[in-house]
Amino acid sequence: MATIVSGFSKLSKEQKVDWLVNNHFSNATNAKQTLTQYWNEDEKLQQLHDEFIENTITNYYLPFGVAPNFVINDKVYTIPMTIEESSVVAAASKAAKFWQSRGGFKTQVISTTKIGQVHFMFEGEKDQLFSFFDHIKPKLIQDAKPITKNMEKRGGGILDIKLIDKTVDLDHYYQLHATFETLDAMGANFINSCLEQFAKTFKAEAEKQQLVPVEIIMSILSNYVPECLVRAEVSCKVEELAEKDINPNTFAEKFVQAVKIAEIEPYRAVTHNKGVMNGIDAVILATGNDFRAVEAGVHAYASKDGKYSSLTHAKIENGIFSFWIEIPLALGTVGGLTSLHPLVKLALKQLDNPTAKELMQIVAVAGLAQNFAALRSLTTTGIQEGHMKMHLMNILNQYEATTKEKEIIINHFKQNTVSHSAVVEQIEKLRA
DSSP: OOOOOSSGGGSOHHHHHHHHHHHHOSOHHHHHHHHHTTSOSSHHHHHHHHTTSSSOOSOOOOOEEEEEEEEETTEEEEEEEEOOSTTHHHHHHHHHHHHHTTTOBEEEEOOOOEEEEEEEEEOSOHHHHHHHHHHHHHHHHHHTHHHHHHHHHTTOEEEEEEEEEOTTTSTTEEEEEEEEEOTTBOOHHHHHHHHHHHHHHHHHHHHHTTOSOEEEEEEEEOSOOTTSEEEEEEEEEGGGGOBTTBOHHHHHHHHHHHHHHHHHOHHHHHHHHHHHHHHHHHHHHHTTOOHHHHHHHHHHHTTTTSSOOOSEEEEEETTEEEEEEEEEOOOOSBSGGGGTOHHHHHHHHHTTSOOHHHHHHHHHHHHHHHHHHHHHHHTTTOHHHHHHHHHHHHHHHHTTOOHHHHHHHHHHTTSSOOOHHHHHHHHHHHHO
């Protein structure tokens, strides 16, 4: 049972670990060994990791893999992926190889507008408020100049501010709805600083003009960015889809139907889109971006028409198979972890130091590739054949199989169906 502790944040890392293992584990020695074995011997590097978050006690490792052979707009990439799930990197690599000889992936950034809002309450006359806003709008932008001047030098900054009436949804509720261009920065701190300045100026000027009190509720960016869009697609003649025993026409038709099912059936769409996000999140993590923000915005976008639906789409037209995605991605390649975490810096270097726009395109391709690989398996051999073979190593490690046992069992399952029980049975047979 957990115990209450006072002043925990003021303890050293070693003291935090000692308190944790002594209060939460029956075998404190083993627990401490598990935690400390992941500490980095390089003290400077460890300190860097310790200072990323609060109350750090150890490092949590995830595999950092790569998926080669991605041809995007005729340029070849090896994409970094950080993820713990078996078969994701293999599936992405397989899709990359498949499309490499069929023209590769084509991408374009549609728009890069980001959004922030000042939420406030006002009980006075609407007309008076809108008249006041029209008068004060230039000052809102002017007072934010100390914050925006460096961003403006690089070509970004505040795009517009609008006053939105939301009183139909909530009594007396209005918002200042601002749009921004943040270039290669994700821009969260920049946007929030601007919004807080807007709120300060707006409230002060309202008081000067003796407007009915404006009550600022909060000022915060939105992770829903439907105007920060990127498109990725693949296409080829239907007959070019031929592979091994797969009939290209049958495959193309089943594939399109599978996508249409995800477009109209939310239960399927959620799993379908989870597969897309397997690819996207893996690259987001590897490049030090905020996968929670991306996830929230993407799933909101999947519901933009009032019903949760597929993020990807497919069609057959005039003998051409096309598969594409349009997705909102607010990413950065400067600031935050991108300039601190050694592996993040390496991942970006590996991608030839992309701009935010270029990273948007790479990430969208990873999502499309992952979804293609999943649908290809689902509509042909079934998802478990490939996934369980990749999961085999996890099962063997769970049962602490030796190198020799792994070799024998992996060879056995080249010709047999993998399941957890079948693997355990083989381990027990060997050990008997």
